Amino acid sequence: MADELHNATASDLASELAAGRVSSEEVTRAVIARAEAVDERVGAFLHRDAENAVAQARASDLRRRNGETRGPLDGIPVSLKDAIATLDQPMRCASRILENFVSPYDATVTRRLKDAGAVLWGRLNMDEFAMGSSTENSGYRATANPWDLERVPGGSSGGSAAAVAAGETILSLGSDTGGSIRQPAAFCGIVGLKPTYGLVSRYGLAAFASSLDQIGPMARSVEDTAVLLQVIAGHDRYDSTSWNAEVPDYVRALEEEPRRRRIGLPREFFGKGLDGAVRTRVEAVAEAYRENGFEVREVSLPHAAELALPVYYIIATAEASSNLARYDGIRYTRRSEGARDGIDLYFKTRGEFFGAEVKRRIILGTYVLSSGYYDAYYKRAQQVRTVIRREFERVFEEVDLLLTPTTPTPAFPRGDRIEDPLSMYLNDIYTLSVNLAGLPAISVPCGHTETGLPVGAQLIGPSFAEANLLAAAHVYLRDHPHHHERPPLA
Amino acid sequence: MSQQPDIDIDYLSRLARIGLSSEEKEAFSGQLVKILEYFEQIRAVDVTGVAPTAHAFPLHNVLRDDVPEAPLTREQALRCAPAHRDGQFVVPKVVEDA
Structure with a gap:
């Protein structure tokens, strides 16, 4: 194994664990030590419970000795965004209003990770209630980009991306409502997948915009992304929007060449506002696919490109204004002191403990x-959402995948846009139009700018085409292993 | 709808049950006007006869058997409450004395 333990992929670690060359406790202690060394500067975690993680690792090692190991994630540290519930762990969604909240139950993804033997490690920083693109809207601390501590890691799953990039965990889960997995994955040089709406249960994910939210994996390789998706995907009777069908074998899909190989480059995604270095890197990805025998051609998605932003912000904020009514100062949030009456208590509590972006x-x-x-x-906006959805449906009659930049620019300086x-x-x-249409999309690292900032390329597929999407992403990184690059963080 | 959007921030604050400081009111009003102006672009699309999308894929009447399961215990439900007494949430008085 080439990497230090804390920088290794879950797939490599699984082989080492299986061969008895390393224990889960050693791996877990390695990420804990790494977090102790760097997290004061990175700020990826809101909460770390080392003792609890080590206890889970020991239980995994014991299972392995007894021949009862549970699969490829058994003994692997996985960290969760602070919006995903874990029984008896704090869950604050990076908001002051949930400062004292402790989850009374497990999210379905958490339950599945526990069943798979994963070592759940810490709570990861985010923009408050997932509203933001820089993790500067956290009510507790800002997270820094491990590649350049003066820059943002992206958001809202900025802690999830930074922790994986900095070697403070092996895998993480984020949530993506408009790009919140893919954008920080791009900024931090890792892989991030937003699954098709309905593939992964939202039960136990704090709701921001229910028709757009999806939980997804963030990892150092496409293999790791597939392994983690395999564990969390599938029908859940506690989420009525959950897709009831058999989940394909994503890991096996990587062993074969992708079957569907027509790639579209939507010309409107390469227009005004796109940074030159990002364009160069993403065009090189298109060229790499061409050399690999993929058919690459230009396509057009005018409405998805031009109108996604207004449509998204109307729908997402409308849903949020309804979803966040539950934070009322009565049942499980903090409560402002000195309210005159019941109504005043709502006003004071929400005014005092919500951050500016959430209020806005x-x-x-x-x-x-x-x-x-x-x-x-x-x-x-809902009607234009239909127009955007149909536009994607039409383009997926011509091509099997879309290739775009994940973001218009690399990571920007902290404080720049807040x-x-x-x-x-x-x-x-x-990234927004993908959520409006409910599609799966993955961001893969595709090199760096001249100043050393990671750049991400986004592949978008039709609904429930994750296997082909992962296989295509895998082909690119197999030949261009940008995911092996680690930030220069001592 | 082409004129500058009209923002009554006090009305919105009341509807949303969020207390805002005067600085916030001023800042948000200005920002919301800019954001709403940006939103005007969606008016350029002809949506005559287009059905609205509420969800990315159509799901109708997802049902399951009505089997009771164990709910949270009272202790669990009250664990994070800002104030509770005798197994109940404590709230300010909402009914005036007779």
Whole structure:
């Protein structure tokens, strides 16, 4: 194994564990030590419970000695975004309003990870309630990009991306409502997959925009992404939007060449606002596929490119304004002191403990749903959402995959956009339409800018085509192993 | 709808049950006007006869058998409450004395 333990892939570690050359306790202690060494600077974690992680690792080692090991994730450290519930662990969604919250149950993905023997390690930082693209909206601390500590790691799953990139965990889960897995994966030089809407249960994920949210894997390789997706995907009766069908074998899909090999480059995703270095890297990915015998051609997605942002922000904020009504100061949140009456308690609590971006989005969502504006904004946005969905359906009759930049620019400096919400929102211009259409998409590292910042390429597939998507991503990284590069962080 | 959107921030704050400081009101009003102006682009698309999408793929009447399961215990439900007493949430008085 070439890498140090904390920088290894889950697949390599699984072989080492199986061969008895390393124990889960050693791996777990390695990521714990790494987090102790670097997290003061990176800030990926909101909560670390080393003792608990080591206890889980020892239980895994014992299972292995007894011949009761549970599969490729048994004994592998996996860290969760702070929006995913783990029984008896704090879950604050990086919000002050949930400062004292401890989960009374496991999310379905958490349950599945426990059943698979994974070592659940810590709680990862995020933008408050997943609203943001830089992890600067956390109510607790900002996370830094391990490749350049003066820059943002992306968001909202910035902690999940930074922890994997910095070697503070082996795998992580994020959630993606408009790009919140793919954009930080691109900024931090790792792989991040947003599954098809309905493939992974949302039970136990704090709701931001229920028709767009999906949990997904973040990892150092496509193999690891496939292994983690395999464990978390599948029908769940606790989520009525969960897809009820058999889950394909994603790991085996990587052993074969992808069957569907027509790639479309949507010309509108390579237009104005795209950074030159990002364009060069993503065009090189297209060239690599061409050399590999893929058919690569230009396609057009005008509405997806031009209108995704307004449609997304209308729908997502509308849903958020409704979903976040539950944080009321009564049942499980903090409560502001000195309220005059019940109504005043809502005002004071929500005013005092929600951060600025959360308040801004709730107000915006309230506006687009309010009497007199509903048809002009919310209903119309849902209609344009249909137009965008159909546009993708049509283009997937011509091609099997779409290749785009994940983000228009590489990671930007901390503090750069936090005062200008619209400029922050524009960061997600290439990822938003995927959530509106419910499609799967993966961001893979495809090299660096001249100043050493990672660049991500996004592959988008038709609904439930994760196996082909992963196989295609795997082909690229097999020949261009950018995912083996690690940040220069001592 | 082509004129500058009209933001009544006090009304929205009341609807959303969020107390806002005067600085927040001023900042948000300005930012929301800019954001809503940006949203105007969606008016350029002809959506006549287009059905709205509420979910990415159609699901109708997802049902399961009505089998009772163990709910959270009272202790679990109250564990994170900001105030509780005698197994119940404590809230400010909402009914005036007679």
